[in-house]
Amino acid sequence: MLTKKHDRLVGTYFDKAAVTFDTFYDGKRSRFMRWVDKKFRSDMFERFRLTFGALDSLEGSTVLDIGCGSGPYVVEAARRGARQVTGLDMAPGMIALATQRADAAGLCEKCRFTLGNFPQDAPQGQFDYAIVMGVTDYVPDTAAFLRAVAKLVKRRAVLSFPSKHWFRTPVRKMRY
Numbered sequence: 001m002l003t004k005k006h007d008r009l010v011g012t013y014f015d016k017a018a019v020t021f022d023t024f025y026d027g028k029r030s031r032f033m034r035w036v037d038k039k040f041r042s043d044m045f046e047r048f049r050l051t052f053g054a055l056d057s058l059e060g061s062t063v064l065d066i067g068c069g070s071g072p073y074v075v076e077a078a079r080r081g082a083r084q085v086t087g088l089d090m091a092p093g094m095i096a097l098a099t100q101r102a103d104a105a106g107l108c109e110k111c112r113f114t115l116g117n118f119p120q121d122a123p124q125g126q127f128d129y130a131i132v133m134g135v136t137d138y139v140p141d142t143a144a145f146l147r148a149v150a151k152l153v154k155r156r157a158v159l160s161f162p163s164k165h166w167f168r169t170p171v172r173k174m175r176y
């Protein structure tokens with residue numbers, strides 16, 4: 001019951017925040033917000049760089065991006081030669097933006113998107129790689145989540161975990 005309420009809050013929050021969240025990646029924010037992002041959210045750019053540094057060549061591989069958001073990792077994986085990239089997210093607004101991003105990059109044939117809540121809506125089959133960035137922050141049962149990821153991955157999964165932050169941690173606690 002608690003988990004269902006939590007999932008609804010997370011899904012609704014990210015659905016509403018999808019467009020604003022997406023502007024982060026494309027530098028479409030105001031000068032002030034770009035300064036804020038650089039000062040306080042530079043870890044988001046760093047983890048993008050580290051993720052693809054931690055993955056082998058993706059040539060011909062299959063990739064699952066859990067909590068794909070507006071799809072920056074999905075499109076980058078496809079750009080790097082993955083044969084098929086699946087993005088899963090619980091927020092319809094994020095899935096819509098991710099689909100647009102893949103279309104705009106001319107990579108929609110390699111990318112497929114699924115609306116769903118992981119692990120309940122885990123896709124069938126296995127994938128060479130999984131990417132899970134900025135998602136475990138919002139997961140109530142991390143152990144069950146990680147076991148489900150491990151079952152789906154043949155080669156390697158790259159995940160981020162939140163550190164305790166003086167500002168972000170209490171804000172998230174209140175929000176969800």
Ligand SMILES: C[S@@+](CC[C@H](N)C(=O)[O-])C[C@H]1O[C@@H](n2cnc3c(N)ncnc32)[C@H](O)[C@@H]1O
Pocket residue numbers: 010011014015066067068069070071072088089090091094116117118119132133134135138139
């Ligand atoms: C902070 S955003 C990160 C998006 C993307 N991975 C990135 O780094 O740009 C977190 C995303 O995870 C999604 N999400 C959170 N929990 C999820 C779950 N259990 N199943 C599917 N999506 C989830 C949210 O809807 C949101 O789009």
